[in-house]
Amino acid sequence: MINVRKSFFSLFSLYLIFSNSECCFDDGCYLPKPNITLKAINDKQTLVVSWLVKHSSFVGDIYEIELSRTEQHTVIYTKNMSVSLGDSAIYTWTWISDLPLECVDHSARMRYYNQSVQSPWSNWITNSGFKANDEIQIFPSSRVLRQGSSAVFCCIPPTGVNVKRMTFRNKEYRLLSIGGGVKAITVNNLTIPKGIIKHLLLSCDDATGNSVHVSNYISFPPQKPRNLSCVTFDIASVTCTWDSPRKRLLHDRNVQIYTLHIENSDKAPFTCEQLSCTFPAVPHLQNYNISVWVKDKLGEEMERYSFNISDRVFPVVKSLRVNRGVTDATVSWSMQESLTHMNLICQVATVPLGTMELRCNDIMSSFCDTKLEHLVPNTKYNVRVRCTVNGRLWGEWAEETFITDPLVSLDLWRRIQPLSNWRTRQVTLIWKPRIAGTAATINIQEYTVQWSQEGQTESKNSSMGQAVVSIGPGKCDFTVQAVLPSGTSIPANITIPPAEHKENLPVQKRLDSTSEGGFNLTWEEQSTATCGYVVEWCVLGNAVPCTLQWKVPEGNNALLLHASEFRAGYRYTFYIYGCTDDGHRLLEIQTGYSQEFKSVQRPSLVEPVQSTSSSVSLEWHYNEDDPAQPAFIMGYLVTVQEVGSVLLPDRSNVSVADPHVKFVTIQSLKENTEYTCSVSALTKEGPGLPASITFRTKINYSSLIIKVVTPIFFLMGCTVLLWSQVKIVRSGLKEIFIYPAGMNIKTPEFEGFLHETDQWLQSQKPEECISCDIEILNGRPSLNEITALRDSELMNEPCSPSLQSSLSSSSPSCMLLEANYCPQLATLPWDRPASQQVTSLMNRSYLYTLKEGYSEPPNVVFSETKSSFEASDCPLESCGVIYGYIANDSL
Numbered sequence: 001m002i003n004v005r006k007s008f009f010s011l012f013s014l015y016l017i018f019s020n021s022e023c024c025f026d027d028g029c030y031l032p033k034p035n036i037t038l039k040a041i042n043d044k045q046t047l048v049v050s051w052l053v054k055h056s057s058f059v060g061d062i063y064e065i066e067l068s069r070t071e072q073h074t075v076i077y078t079k080n081m082s083v084s085l086g087d088s089a090i091y092t093w094t095w096i097s098d099l100p101l102e103c104v105d106h107s108a109r110m111r112y113y114n115q116s117v118q119s120p121w122s123n124w125i126t127n128s129g130f131k132a133n134d135e136i137q138i139f140p141s142s143r144v145l146r147q148g149s150s151a152v153f154c155c156i157p158p159t160g161v162n163v164k165r166m167t168f169r170n171k172e173y174r175l176l177s178i179g180g181g182v183k184a185i186t187v188n189n190l191t192i193p194k195g196i197i198k199h200l201l202l203s204c205d206d207a208t209g210n211s212v213h214v215s216n217y218i219s220f221p222p223q224k225p226r227n228l229s230c231v232t233f234d235i236a237s238v239t240c241t242w243d244s245p246r247k248r249l250l251h252d253r254n255v256q257i258y259t260l261h262i263e264n265s266d267k268a269p270f271t272c273e274q275l276s277c278t279f280p281a282v283p284h285l286q287n288y289n290i291s292v293w294v295k296d297k298l299g300e301e302m303e304r305y306s307f308n309i310s311d312r313v314f315p316v317v318k319s320l321r322v323n324r325g326v327t328d329a330t331v332s333w334s335m336q337e338s339l340t341h342m343n344l345i346c347q348v349a350t351v352p353l354g355t356m357e358l359r360c361n362d363i364m365s366s367f368c369d370t371k372l373e374h375l376v377p378n379t380k381y382n383v384r385v386r387c388t389v390n391g392r393l394w395g396e397w398a399e400e401t402f403i404t405d406p407l408v409s410l411d412l413w414r415r416i417q418p419l420s421n422w423r424t425r426q427v428t429l430i431w432k433p434r435i436a437g438t439a440a441t442i443n444i445q446e447y448t449v450q451w452s453q454e455g456q457t458e459s460k461n462s463s464m465g466q467a468v469v470s471i472g473p474g475k476c477d478f479t480v481q482a483v484l485p486s487g488t489s490i491p492a493n494i495t496i497p498p499a500e501h502k503e504n505l506p507v508q509k510r511l512d513s514t515s516e517g518g519f520n521l522t523w524e525e526q527s528t529a530t531c532g533y534v535v536e537w538c539v540l541g542n543a544v545p546c547t548l549q550w551k552v553p554e555g556n557n558a559l560l561l562h563a564s565e566f567r568a569g570y571r572y573t574f575y576i577y578g579c580t581d582d583g584h585r586l587l588e589i590q591t592g593y594s595q596e597f598k599s600v601q602r603p604s605l606v607e608p609v610q611s612t613s614s615s616v617s618l619e620w621h622y623n624e625d626d627p628a629q630p631a632f633i634m635g636y637l638v639t640v641q642e643v644g645s646v647l648l649p650d651r652s653n654v655s656v657a658d659p660h661v662k663f664v665t666i667q668s669l670k671e672n673t674e675y676t677c678s679v680s681a682l683t684k685e686g687p688g689l690p691a692s693i694t695f696r697t698k699i700n701y702s703s704l705i706i707k708v709v710t711p712i713f714f715l716m717g718c719t720v721l722l723w724s725q726v727k728i729v730r731s732g733l734k735e736i737f738i739y740p741a742g743m744n745i746k747t748p749e750f751e752g753f754l755h756e757t758d759q760w761l762q763s764q765k766p767e768e769c770i771s772c773d774i775e776i777l778n779g780r781p782s783l784n785e786i787t788a789l790r791d792s793e794l795m796n797e798p799c800s801p802s803l804q805s806s807l808s809s810s811s812p813s814c815m816l817l818e819a820n821y822c823p824q825l826a827t828l829p830w831d832r833p834a835s836q837q838v839t840s841l842m843n844r845s846y847l848y849t850l851k852e853g854y855s856e857p858p859n860v861v862f863s864e865t866k867s868s869f870e871a872s873d874c875p876l877e878s879c880g881v882i883y884g885y886i887a888n889d890s891l
Helices: 002-019 701-737 747-763 783-796 801-807
Strands: 023-025 028-030 036-041 046-053 062-069 074-082 089-096 106-114 125-127 137-139 144-146 151-156 163-168 176-179 182-187 199-206 211-219 226-231 237-243 257-262 276-280 287-296 299-308 318-324 329-334 344-350 354-359 367-372 380-389 398-403 408-418 425-435 446-453 456-462 466-471 476-484 492-496 508-511 519-522 533-538 548-551 558-561 571-580 583-593 616-621 635-642 653-656 663-666 674-683 691-696 772-778 837-843 860-862 886-888
Touching: 036 106, 036 125, 046 062, 046 106, 074 089, 137 211, 151 163, 163 182, 226 287, 226 299, 237 287, 257 276, 318 380, 318 398, 329 380, 329 398, 344 367, 354 367, 408 476, 408 492, 408 548, 425 476, 425 492, 446 466, 456 466, 466 476, 492 583, 519 571, 616 635, 616 674, 616 691, 635 663, 653 663
Parallel strands: 144 211, 508 583
Antiparallel strands: 023 028, 036 046, 046 089, 062 074, 062 106, 106 125, 137 151, 151 182, 163 199, 176 182, 199 211, 226 237, 237 276, 257 287, 287 299, 318 329, 329 367, 344 354, 344 380, 380 398, 408 425, 425 466, 446 456, 446 476, 476 492, 519 558, 533 548, 533 571, 571 583, 616 663, 635 653, 635 674, 674 691, 772 837
């Protein structure tokens, strides 16, 4: 009976489980045990719990789920949730684990509530972890981890082996015990490595010494597409593009998958490229609603976009071609045939012509063209074309480069040289090729020269830029053409006037250069010049040989030549021709310097110079019109300077303003004086190199005669005037030059005195004296004083016999002075009365010691003496001896 009861209850329980219905008894309501399923997604560390929810009035809407780890079912998470009543359905719940599911067992169970009644727990559904056999296992391994997140890494050892250490990026972390011998570490804020390979190394060491290493990769989750837009090039297909906010790194292991969905159609999703997607257009569908999905191992993102396909037409220009010419070009292109029925507008852009716009909707085919004009020959151009439909969206530019055809012209000129035979002239034709543009190098093969005179035509070829032709005296027409690989150049024509036409050469005009060193040529406009003007000059001025240069002015009567075409210090002569029907006629000649130098040549002075006692006339030779001079000669500068003196203040420089005058006369010079004259040519920059000459003025003899005769006549006049007073003059002279009365000096005695004195002085050796002063005092003391003084002097200094004998007859006493007497003042011991007369002798001569070696006695002279006597003097009262120094003139 008991067995039958147990079997009944078992069958009833199965019914309740499978019928998901409840049964209530008198003592309460019993809910059936829920039935759940468990699914593990290891790479995302996710557990998915599923169960069947069936509509029933007895079933509650609150569910309780428990999650556990390890075999002991350690609960780690509990979740209560409510489920809305409705039709029966499978309900799922997802849980993400921080620990890799491979590390340990993960189990789940569930029960539910209906008001106060709860169902029993369901059975534990377990997701088993990895079991290591012989080698340590590490999880996660080779997995892409999210940048900035935290991760838990576990190490599963074999049974009975302990984990000793775990390191991440060579850094050891603290071990966490999970259970069953499994150890784990937690790493926060994962960062992307800076190396090329974005992997992180994880190591695990056990107690037996075994070590295992694995790598994981760090990346960032997918980014939401931005700037999503779509266009169509031909209405048949659509291309959508977008960009990513963050550029994915090279060698990133997080592979992303892009898909595009047309949400308002039944088309399957389209697999796309990383930043673009092309799909066929849906027939008869104008408005599109699309979404772009990007998915990878770390998640997914999506962006939506809507558009009208008619507004997103993006025309593409195809088959762009250019048919070039010399000054124009025809540009043509084609479009998609599916767009020809639409309102097409195209733009053609060419630098520097600008952009033109034209419509191409009236064409019968898919081609459109336009013409470009006013182009430069032999020039490279770039043309671009783009189109739009209804002006909403412009297509991409299509580009093409082309070079216009070359254009060669010749700048032709001539030089006419008459020969000895008046009926023959030699014409030298000179030309320069003018090639417009520089895009391509033009190869000129040769030149063809053709001329016509008096109905006869001849021709010749030339490989150079000139040709020499002999013609007659009549008018002659020349034509020159360049032969090119693609044809010939534009013909150049020039006419040679008849020889019997005699031209009077115009007077040369001096031309000033501009401040920069160029020339600004102007001339009078001629009515006969019907075809313009030509200016001709030599490249190196008037230097020989002449390299001819010419230029056709753009204006009527002016031409500006830049300084770069000329050299300083060279004289340039410009010949201005007027073009007439009979050829070119010479109108004006202008000459000038780009820059003048003052280093002109020296003048050549004519010698000898013509001079007087007060003037000089200079003459020189100079070629002031020499074209080789580095400047125009404005005149001459003559400089006169007295030898050995500075420049004369007012008459040193004389300017000659006329360069053709080559003589000058300079006045007001000193007689019998040496002068230096220099002559230099004057330029605008200053005087040039001087030429110098030295001369002496003559003596003025008439002036000398006047200087000599004038004193003679003056003396004669004085003599005539003083003749009447001859007696008075004679008496005065006697008082001066005749001895005083009472003095008897005999000539033989005086000569003997001189001879003895000379002999005595030669025997002495006195010291040299600079000067001596001798004073002779004549006084009239009393007779006793005179006697006492005389006796004292005679006792101290006796006179020599000769001297005494010469003076004994005229003087009672004698005063003798020594020969070596130095300058001093002799003072007598008595007081002088008022009537006393003093005579002073001054001598500035020197006494020299007689040197040895003289065989003859030196000449002896007396020094100058000054003596004065009063009329009352008498020989008996006093005696004066005139004595002085003797100088030897022979030393």
